[in-house]
Amino acid sequence: MGYFELIVSCIFVNNILLAQFLGNCPFLGTSKKMETAVGMAMAVVFVLVLAGVITWVTYTFLLVPFDLVYLRTLAFILVIASLVQFVEMFLKKSIPALYAGLGIFLPLITTNCAVLGVCIINVDKEFTFMQTLVSSFAYAVGFGLALILFAGVRERILLARVPRPLQDTSIGLVAAGLLSLTFFAFRGMV
Numbered sequence: 001m002g003y004f005e006l007i008v009s010c011i012f013v014n015n016i017l018l019a020q021f022l023g024n025c026p027f028l029g030t031s032k033k034m035e036t037a038v039g040m041a042m043a044v045v046f047v048l049v050l051a052g053v054i055t056w057v058t059y060t061f062l063l064v065p066f067d068l069v070y071l072r073t074l075a076f077i078l079v080i081a082s083l084v085q086f087v088e089m090f091l092k093k094s095i096p097a098l099y100a101g102l103g104i105f106l107p108l109i110t111t112n113c114a115v116l117g118v119c120i121i122n123v124d125k126e127f128t129f130m131q132t133l134v135s136s137f138a139y140a141v142g143f144g145l146a147l148i149l150f151a152g153v154r155e156r157i158l159l160a161r162v163p164r165p166l167q168d169t170s171i172g173l174v175a176a177g178l179l180s181l182t183f184f185a186f187r188g189m190v
Helices: 003-013 024-029 034-063 069-094 096-105 113-124 129-159 169-186
Strands: none
Touching: 003 129, 003 169, 024 096, 024 129, 024 169, 034 069, 034 096, 034 113, 034 129, 069 096, 069 113, 113 129, 129 169
16 A cells, blocks of 8 residues: 555545544544644644654564563553653643643543554554554544544534534534544545
8 A cells, every 4th residue: 555545544534533433532522612623633643643653663673572562552551641741741831721721631642542543553554664654644634634624513513503402512423423424435445
C-alpha cells in the first residue's frame, strides 16, 4: 500500500473515530465549541504522532528482541501517559485559556482508546517506521477532522429549534450517528 492510499484510508475509510468508534469520550465532550475542538484536535495530533513513533520503536527494538511482547499494552500506556503529561504541562504554561477550556478532557487523552488503538494497529499491521509515522499522523488528522466537523454541527444545532426530548446529549448522539454514516460512504475505496 502506497502512502497516499494509507493516508486516505486512515482519514476517511477507516476513520478511528467514526468508522472504528474509538475515542468517543473526548469527541462528545470537547465538541461543543469550535475553539475547544480545534485545541483538542491539535493535542491529539501531537500525542498520537509521537506515541505512534515511540511505541513502534519500543515494540521493535525493546519488546520483540527481549521477547517481552506480552508487555505491549502496559508499555504503550506508559508512553502515552508520559506524552499527555508533557502536553498538559506545555498547555498550562503556554496557552492557559485552552488548558482551562479542555479541562478534564486533556488528561483523558491518556485513556483515549483511539491513541492506544492506533499504536496497536501500527504494530499489528507490521508497518515500517515511515508507514507508522504516516498512519499515526493520518489517523490523528481524521480524528481532528471528525471532531471539528462535529463541533460545527453542534454549534449550528444550538441555533436551531430542537424538540425538548432531543435537546443536549440526545441530539448530539443523533448528529454523531449521521456524521458517522457519511464516513461509511468511503468504505471500499481503498
